[in-house]
Amino acid sequence: MGPGDNGRGGLGLALAILLSALAHIGLLYSGLVLIPRWLAEQPAPPPVYTVAVVDNLPAGDLGTHLPQLNRPQSPPRKTLPPPRPPKPPKTAKASAPNSDTKAFALNKRGDMTPTPTPTPTPAQATAAPTVPPTPRPTARPTRRATTRPTATAHRVMTTPRPTARAKRPRPTATPRARRAGPRETPKRMLAQATPKPTPGVREQMAALRKQLLLDSLKHRKVIAQRHEGEGGGPLESNVSSGGQGYGVGPGHESAGMLKDPLFLLYYTQVQERIKKAWTFSGGNSDLTATIEFAIGPDGQLLNYQVQRSSRNDAYDESVIRAIKRAAPFPPPPPDYRDAFSRGVEATFRLGELNS
Amino acid sequence: MRFQPYGATCAQRALVAVLGLGTLLLIGAPAWAQSQSGLLHFDIVGPGSKLAPIAISQLKNLGGDDEGEVSAHFVNVLSRDLELSGYFRLIKPEAYIENPQQSGYQLGQFNFTDWSSINAEFLVKGAVTASDAVVTIDAFLYDVAAQKQLVGKRFSGAPQDVNRMARRFADAILAGITGQRGPFDSKIALVSTRGGRFKEIYITSLDGEDLYRVTNNPTINLSPSFDRGVGHLLYTSFKSGSPDLYLFNLATKREIRISTDRGLLLGGAVSPGGNSVVAAVERGGATNLFMLDLQGNVIRQLTRGGSINVNPSFNADGSLMAFTSDRGGTPQIYVMNPQGGEARRVTYSGSYNTDPAISPKGDRIAYQTRNGGFHIAIIGIDGGQPTVLAAGQHPSWSPDGRYLIFSADRSGTSRLYLMQVDSGKIIAPITKEDGDATDPAWSWWLGE
Numbered sequence: 001m002g003p004g005d006n007g008r009g010g011l012g013l014a015l016a017i018l019l020s021a022l023a024h025i026g027l028l029y030s031g032l033v034l035i036p037r038w039l040a041e042q043p044a045p046p047p048v049y050t051v052a053v054v055d056n057l058p059a060g061d062l063g064t065h066l067p068q069l070n071r072p073q074s075p076p077r078k079t080l081p082p083p084r085p086p087k088p089p090k091t092a093k094a095s096a097p098n099s100d101t102k103a104f105a106l107n108k109r110g111d112m113t114p115t116p117t118p119t120p121t122p123a124q125a126t127a128a129p130t131v132p133p134t135p136r137p138t139a140r141p142t143r144r145a146t147t148r149p150t151a152t153a154h155r156v157m158t159t160p161r162p163t164a165r166a167k168r169p170r171p172t173a174t175p176r177a178r179r180a181g182p183r184e185t186p187k188r189m190l191a192q193a194t195p196k197p198t199p200g201v202r203e204q205m206a207a208l209r210k211q212l213l214l215d216s217l218k219h220r221k222v223i224a225q226r227h228e229g230e231g232g233g234p235l236e237s238n239v240s241s242g243g244q245g246y247g248v249g250p251g252h253e254s255a256g257m258l259k260d261p262l263f264l265l266y267y268t269q270v271q272e273r274i275k276k277a278w279t280f281s282g283g284n285s286d287l288t289a290t291i292e293f294a295i296g297p298d299g300q301l302l303n304y305q306v307q308r309s310s311r312n313d314a315y316d317e318s319v320i321r322a323i324k325r326a327a328p329f330p331p332p333p334p335d336y337r338d339a340f341s342r343g344v345e346a347t348f349r350l351g352e353l354n355s
Numbered sequence: 356m357r358f359q360p361y362g363a364t365c366a367q368r369a370l371v372a373v374l375g376l377g378t379l380l381l382i383g384a385p386a387w388a389q390s391q392s393g394l395l396h397f398d399i400v401g402p403g404s405k406l407a408p409i410a411i412s413q414l415k416n417l418g419g420d421d422e423g424e425v426s427a428h429f430v431n432v433l434s435r436d437l438e439l440s441g442y443f444r445l446i447k448p449e450a451y452i453e454n455p456q457q458s459g460y461q462l463g464q465f466n467f468t469d470w471s472s473i474n475a476e477f478l479v480k481g482a483v484t485a486s487d488a489v490v491t492i493d494a495f496l497y498d499v500a501a502q503k504q505l506v507g508k509r510f511s512g513a514p515q516d517v518n519r520m521a522r523r524f525a526d527a528i529l530a531g532i533t534g535q536r537g538p539f540d541s542k543i544a545l546v547s548t549r550g551g552r553f554k555e556i557y558i559t560s561l562d563g564e565d566l567y568r569v570t571n572n573p574t575i576n577l578s579p580s581f582d583r584g585v586g587h588l589l590y591t592s593f594k595s596g597s598p599d600l601y602l603f604n605l606a607t608k609r610e611i612r613i614s615t616d617r618g619l620l621l622g623g624a625v626s627p628g629g630n631s632v633v634a635a636v637e638r639g640g641a642t643n644l645f646m647l648d649l650q651g652n653v654i655r656q657l658t659r660g661g662s663i664n665v666n667p668s669f670n671a672d673g674s675l676m677a678f679t680s681d682r683g684g685t686p687q688i689y690v691m692n693p694q695g696g697e698a699r700r701v702t703y704s705g706s707y708n709t710d711p712a713i714s715p716k717g718d719r720i721a722y723q724t725r726n727g728g729f730h731i732a733i734i735g736i737d738g739g740q741p742t743v744l745a746a747g748q749h750p751s752w753s754p755d756g757r758y759l760i761f762s763a764d765r766s767g768t769s770r771l772y773l774m775q776v777d778s779g780k781i782i783a784p785i786t787k788e789d790g791d792a793t794d795p796a797w798s799w800w801l802g803e
Contacts (some may be wrong), residue, residue, distance in 0.1 A: 022359050207498070267395075267397075271397050274399055275399050275401075275403045275404065276403040277500075278399065278400040278402040278404075279402050279404045279405065279406060280405065281441060281778070282442075282533060282757075282775075282777055284777075301793070307394065308474040312534075314532065314533045317532075318402070321498060321500055324500035325476060325499075325502075339395060340395070342394070343394050343399060344395040344396070345394045345395070345396050346396075346397035346399055347397070348399050349398070349399070350399040350402075
């Protein structure tokens with residue numbers, strides 16, 4: 001493509017128009033059908049009405065069985081003991097109530113009968129990350145204008161494209177780039193979106209999706225700032241807030257993780273789910289417990305153990321229930337499946353709620 | 356989850372707003388965010404809710420409860436009690452997916468996803484077998500997410516005992532979840548003007564069922580107290596013309612009068628053992644505390660002097676007694692060993708502190724303090740700084756020590772209110788607005 005194209009004559013022009021038309025159709029298709037579908041299927045949590053796959057439970061009748069939630073687990077991690085072998089189901093006798101024939105003798109705590117298989121419970125509704133935030137009025141459109149065309153420069157696409165396309169594929173994209181730091185983001189977006197000669201659609205969609213995630217993240221951040229009592233999350237951990245911050249932890253990959261909106265979004269989702277699922281009343285505000293657990297590639301809770309007990313059984317139990325109720329989580333982003341299945345830890349502080 | 360202390364400066368907030376994601380991308384994780392184990396770390400401050408969502412399914416009818424009356428009764432009382440406990444939020448039955456008559460109630464016989472999908476954290480299921488003479492209820496508490504049984508009980512009794520079965524199961528549920536038995540299998544005595552202008556003594560349950568009228572005389576009846584076995588109720592009545600103590604036997608419904616020639620009886624409390632009372636006896640302007648046997652003979656004089664000593668109250672095992680005395684110039688709370696010894700002053704702040712109630716464990720005292728109106732306050736048994744909880748009078752502790760019941764007039768009628776002590780939360784009024792309800796006394800548990 002160059003200035004000489006026009007001189008090639010009618011055939012060349014017709015070809016160019018045809019290709020352009022095809023490309024537009026393809027783009028339209030991807031924009032209106034593929035991307036929404038992909039966005040819907042990838043980061044969204046499983047549907048609310050799932051049926052747990054338990055050995056001794058009859059299949060449900062909701063017709064929405066998930067194929068198999070209990071995938072083979074990832075290889076044993078250093079930090080966590082191997083998954084507990086499921087205990088054999090108790091017999092009918094074991095689960096029978098404590099007999100109280102003397103009318104009202106109060107028995108001690110009832111049998112704690114574990115289920116044969118730990119099955120993830122259906123996801124509770126979580127905020128899907130697809131909420132498109134409204135762009136800030138201060139947005140400068142320049143960056144997108146410069147980065148995008150480069151990123152999507154396809155050989156196939158010819159003349160009319162640049163202007164028409166530049167707007168099309170980013171209906172929900174916002175000028176987040178401005179906040180995202182002058183150097184990092186554009187570079188990364190470039191890297192992500194640089195097309196291979198032919199298809200390009202996947203990369204474009206990846207870039208788009210990423211941008212949407214970033215937007216969603218920003219949106220959450222805005223919300224978190226508005227409702228100061230809640231929220232939190234790794235974003236704020238950089239601000240010197242007197243040790244009250246939210247640790248994203250660390251490690252070898254952390255530097256890379258923390259720059260990745262996919263990671264940050266996922267991290268925030270998990271944190272919000274756990275908090276929402278946690279109920280506790282009573283006790284004093286000093287109570288703190290740390291639980292170690294792992295999230296499998298499908299988002300299932302692989303394993304958990306109390307790493308540091310609060311020395312209050314009821315509190316520890318409430319924290320374990322919170323993790324179980326929050327599970328299954330959405331599947332971690334592919335790049336971080338290892339990190340999440342290696343194990344994470346969550347510290348639950350009762351805080352100053354019970355003063 | 357708060358990301359900043361409440362008092363965060365505007366500058367800090369601005370920093371958050373301005374730097375935001377950009378900073379994050381450039382700087383990465385700060386050093387202090389690293390967990391020692393090298394794992395990803397979440398920090399979760401404060402539960403999403405203080406109230407655990409619980410679903411209470413109707414009991415499966417195994418025979419004799421075709422109309423579901425027993426089941427409905429059990430579920431109603433249990434629901435009311437669990438709501439009053441301050442630990443739960445009941446999920447409305449309209450949301451339930453499962454039909455309890457068509458599914459099982461034991462582990463493995465029903466589908467937990469029917470309950471996790473309505474976001475229940477806990478689930479109560481059970482079964483009933485009823486005949487004219489005997490009702491048997493099996494009841495279970497399940498942890499929905501873990502799909503495990505936390506509590507399982509079988510209750511068997513007469514049809515009129517279904518209320519109590521529900522209360523005992525509520526207590527067992529609290530034991531299973533909080534580690535501490537609930538307070539519902541107990542009685543509340545109170546003074547009420549319902550049904551007339553006279554102050555009469557009644558006994559009820561926390562859930563308002565099983566109201567029983569103890570006195571029926573056109574005078575004034577006051578200051579009920581239970582013995583620990585909940586076999587007797589002591590109260591003061593003017594029905595003979597002058598105030599006397601009466602010990603009412605809850606089983607036989609008979610009462611004995613306790614009087615003394617030492618002076619005028621101005622109220623008292625029955626000892627936990629039930630075989631003696633501590634009475635305030637007035638003579639010549641001085642009021643002192645005497646321990647009397649049930650015939651009115653003096654076992655021991657506990658206070659001496661010309662001051663006023665009233666409002667005796669015992670802890671659960673009777674090893675401590677609190678009372679009000681104005682020996683220091685103003686009414687204040689004192690404690691002493693009822694077997695004798697020196698009294699020790701507990702309250703020093705405020706100039707009018709009365710009506711002490713020692714917690715069952717004996718570690719705290721609730722009392723009323725007057726300071727532009729009456730308020731309920733709490734103080735350690737060794738004194739210290741009191742905590743004022745709410746407007747009200749005449750506090751009484753639950754047997755588990757987690758709750759107080761007291762009277763307060765908030766709408767022109769005095770009612771009894773239930774409060775969770777540690778949170779200071781007033782959970783609900785216990786009495787309706789049918790006459791003034793005052794002077795509550797919370798009994799020990801009715802059974803082991």
